[in-house]
Amino acid sequence: MLRLMIAALAGGLFGAGLLISGMTDPAKVRGFLDVFGTWDPTLAFVMGGAILPMAIAWRVAARRKRAVTGHDLPNPPQGPVDGRLIAGSAMFGAGWGLAGLCPGPAMASLGFGGPAFVTFFVAMVTGMAVFKAWDGRR
Amino acid sequence: MESDWIAGLIGGLMIGGAAAIYLLGNARIMGASGIISGLLDVAATPAWAERAIFAAALIATPAILVRSGMGDASPAIAGTGVMILAGLLVGFGTRLGNGCTSGHGVCGISRMSRRGIVATLTYLLTGGIAVIVARMLGWS
Numbered sequence: 421m422l423r424l425m426i427a428a429l430a431g432g433l434f435g436a437g438l439l440i441s442g443m444t445d446p447a448k449v450r451g452f453l454d455v456f457g458t459w460d461p462t463l464a465f466v467m468g469g470a471i472l473p474m475a476i477a478w479r480v481a482a483r484r485k486r487a488v489t490g491h492d493l494p495n496p497p498q499g500p501v502d503g504r505l506i507a508g509s510a511m512f513g514a515g516w517g518l519a520g521l522c523p524g525p526a527m528a529s530l531g532f533g534g535p536a537f538v539t540f541f542v543a544m545v546t547g548m549a550v551f552k553a554w555d556g557r558r
Numbered sequence: 559m560e561s562d563w564i565a566g567l568i569g570g571l572m573i574g575g576a577a578a579i580y581l582l583g584n585a586r587i588m589g590a591s592g593i594i595s596g597l598l599d600v601a602a603t604p605a606w607a608e609r610a611i612f613a614a615a616l617i618a619t620p621a622i623l624v625r626s627g628m629g630d631a632s633p634a635i636a637g638t639g640v641m642i643l644a645g646l647l648v649g650f651g652t653r654l655g656n657g658c659t660s661g662h663g664v665c666g667i668s669r670m671s672r673r674g675i676v677a678t679l680t681y682l683l684t685g686g687i688a689v690i691v692a693r694m695l696g697w698s
Contacts, residue, residue, distance in 0.1 A: 426583035427608045431615030433576035434588065434660075439620035441569020442562060445632035450698065453685040457693075462566040467663060469570020470577070474668035477578035487585035494585055496669070501676045508655020509662070513681030515647030517688025518697070520635050522659045523652060524590035526645075527613060529631075531621025536634035540645040547649020548595040555653070 423489045435528045441466040444529050446520025453517050577664050584608065589661025590616075591652035635698045655680075 442448040442462050451460030481493045516522050521529070521540055529537040577588040586608075593609045600606070623629040634641065652658045655677055657666065662681075666674015692698045 423584055423604070423608060424611045426579060427612040428615040430576045430580040430583070430588060431612035432619040433572050433579065434590075434612075435616040435619040436623060437569045437572030437576060439569070439623055439629045440572065441566045443569070443573075444620065445630075446635040447632065448562075450635055450689055453682070453689045455686050456690065460562075462562045465563045465566035466570035466573070467667075469567040470574035470664045471570075471668045473571060473574035473578045474581075474664055477581050478669040481581060484582075487581070488583045489585070491585035493581070494587060496587065496671065498671065499673055501673055505655050505673055505677055506680055508651045508653065509657075509677040509680035510655075510684045511647045511651030512655055512658060513651075513684030514688045515644040515651060516659075516681060517685035518636060518640055518647070518692055519644035521644070521648070522590070523594055523648065524616070524658070524660050526648070527590065527594060527616055528620045531617045532624040532631045534631070534634075536636075536638070536641055539638055540634075540641045540648075543642045543645025544649035545594065545598070547646040547651075548591075548653050549598060549649075550646070551650045551653035552595070552598065 426489065434524065437470075438525050438528045441469075443522075444525040444533070449516070449520035449522075449525075573660070574664060574668070577660065577668075580612075581665075587661060587665050589657050589665060591648075591658040592656075592661055595649075595653055636692070637697070640692070640697050 438444050443466060448460060448462060451458065452463035484493060487493050519540055523544065526537065526541050526544055530541055580586050580588040593612055596605070596609050597613060620629060624631050636644065657677060662674040662677035667678060
C-alpha cells in the first residue's frame with residue numbers, strides 16, 4: 421500500500437513539475453532545441469533543477485541498502501555505450517524535435533492537451549509495441 | 559523570459575524531487591518511457607499496479623491544475639502526419655535506446671552514467687537537427 425502511495429506521490433509531483441516547467445509546451449521545447457534560431461534556455465534550467473535533487477538522492481542511496489518500502493535499492497549497471505543506445509537515442513531526439521514532446525510530457529498532456537497530443541501518444545505507444553514485436557523476433 | 563527560467567527551475571526541482579522520492583521510496587528509477595512501455599505488459603503484477611498508479615497521477619495532476627487555472631494548455635506545433643511520425647520515432651527510439659529525457663537525462667546524468675550522458679548528447683543533437691529540418695520543410 422505504501423508502495424502505491426509513493427508511486428502516486430511521485431507521479432503527481434512529476435506531472436505538476438512537467439507542466440510548471442514548460443516541458444508540456446512543444447513550442448518551448450522547440451525553442452530550446454533551436455540553437456541556431458532564437459534559442460530559449462528555459463529547458464536548461466529545468467534539466468539543472470531536476471538533476472540537483474536526484475544527484476543528492478543517488479548519494480543517499482549509495483549509503484543505504486534498502487528503500488523506504490524495504491526493497492533493495494537498484495545498483496544500476498554501468499552498461500556499454502553501444503549501437504542500440506546511440507541509434508535509439510538518435511531516433512528519439514528526431515521525434516522529440518519534430519513534435520516538441522517526449523514521453524513524460526506526452527503522457528502528462530493527455531488530460532488537457534487535446535486531440536493532437538492524444539494522436540502523438542497513441543503513435544508513441546504503437547512505436548513501443550512495434551519495437552517489442554521486432555525485438556522479440558530477432 | 560526570466561520568469562520562465564524561474565518556473566523552469568522550480569518545475570525542474572519538482573521533477574527531480576519526484577525521481578528522488580521514487581528511488582528512495584520504492585527503489586525504482588523514474589523513466590517515463592520505461593513506465594509507459596511497462597504498462598503494455600498487462601499482467602497483474604505489483605510492478606504493473608505501481609506503474610498504473612504512477613501514470614494515473616501523472617495524467618490527473620496537471621489536468622486538474624490546468625482546469626483550475628493554475629497552468630496553461632499549450633498548442634501543438636505540428637500537424638497530424640508529423641505528430642504520428644514523431645510519436646513512432648519517440649516510441650521505437652526510447653525502447654531501442656532504453657530511455658528518454660527522464661531516465662537517461664535526469665536519472666542518468668545525476669549519477670554521471672556514461673550511457674546517460676551519451677544518450678542525452680545524442681538526442682539533443684538529433685533534436686536540434688530535426689527542428690532545422692522541420693523548418694526547412696515547412697512542417698512547423
